[in-house]
Amino acid sequence: MEVKCIAVFCGSKSGNNPLFEQEAAALGKLMAEKQISLVYGGGNKGLMGAVANGVMDNGGIVIGVIPELLLAWEQMHDALTEIHVVPDMHIRKRMMYERCDAAIVLPGGHGTLDELFEMLTWNTLQIHDKKIILLNTAGYYDHLVAHIRNMSYQGFLYENWEERLIVCHDAETAIGALC
Template identity: 45%
Template sequence: MKNILIYCGSSAGHNEIYKKTATQVGETLAKQGLSLIYGGGSVGLMGTVADAILANGGEAIGVIPSFMEPWEVQHKGLTECIVTETMHTRKQIMAEKSDAVIALPGGWGTLDELFEILTWRQLGLHKMPIGVLNTNGFYDDLLKMLEKMVSEGFLKEANLQMLIVDDNIDSLLEKLKNDSSEGELVGKWIGRA
């Protein structure tokens, strides 16, 4: 495990703990010799993680769609920045360059990316471990919803187990390194109409 794909907000949130944790994530990745793959932004938690890993001698590779360039949010100090034509290409390249995925707090984009990468794993398109850093209980309600999806018959327990949750970056990284969950592709469909 070398390249860690981070999904997180382009905002910093209202609670300072989110920015503090994003800084800790960047510092920890650098300390462990891991590289950051992310959306290429300079703002919010995205920029905080990138700044922290770079400040500690680590590598940060950003992937950003060209339509965002005029918004001046692209991080200018990255180890490498890849500009794509579309959001879909962006997500594909980020996944191809990564060995594991972690979602920090974020909004629509973070959830979109997290659920897409989980779906890709469920379908057998990759085998990367996927984690959520549940800072300040940010994902508690979402995790309850995922459990309801299982209890109501819309998601198999084996596929829910593909999502690794922790509130500490060091232990989350350790869990990702030791992940053995497989999900369930064969017989995935819970029922037929």
Template identity: 45%
Template sequence: MKSVCIYCGSSPGNRPEYAAAARAMGKTLAERGLALVYGGGKVGLMGTVADAVLANGGTAIGIIPEALMQKEVGHRGLTELHVVRNMHERKQMMADRADAFIAMPGGVGTFEELFETFTWLQLGYHAKPVGLLNAEGFYDSMLGFMQHAVDEGFLKQVHNDLLHVAPTPEGILDKLANAPRLLVDKWQEKREQT
């Protein structure tokens, strides 16, 4: 694992603990020599995690659509900043450049990115690990709902188990680094046999 895509809010949220988690994530990525791949913004948790990576000597790669650059939310101090035509190109380039994915607290855009990447994993379009940094229990309700979907027969437990969860940057990075790839491979083999 050489790079990690972080999905997170363009807002800082209402609790200072979320910004603290973003700073800790950026610092931990840099200390472990892992490049940050993210949406390229200078605002909210996005900017906080990128600034922490850079402040600790790490590599920060941003990918942002032209429309958001025109609104002046792009972070111009990054190691690399790629300006693309639209959100689809942004998400594809982020996925291509990353070896793993982590969602931190955020809003509907963060949720959409997380679930798209998670769906691609479930369908076998990639075998890169996906995780949640569940800072301050932000994702507790969502995790409960996902288990409800399992209980109601709309999500298989084997797929739900592909989503790794930890409350700290060190914990989630350790889980992703040690994520068994066989779970995805076995599911793909089973799918091909049917």
């Protein structure tokens, strides 16, 4: 399946390591170069802003989906190709899933983990079969990956999780895993 649009889930903050923002911008640039559109949470700060600006600065298409509740908090990006203001988080996630061919998860907080695990759950339940990439910049997700391995070892996963979640360490490898 050709990947034309990627959902990127990530923090509305930049985190403490400058590599997080650098890799988000690099991902955006690579997406634009490969003519892959971005659908994301619609914010203009943190990693969200970095990936969106990386796509737009290189001539790519960016679709933002932001709930009314987060308009001020995530500082809605006002220069996107398309912006959708939706009533709540559930509609946001559903719209993003429907618009994308695959997903890449960058470092982030609770919301990012919620989006990651919802995508994985939907994939396991065969609601969709979209590839999910965990971009483990600077080892940010090492502990999470270890925990998922433990979940499997302890017998709580129905299948080999590595068939559902591809772990990459840089933007170039992540895009390569999709294309």
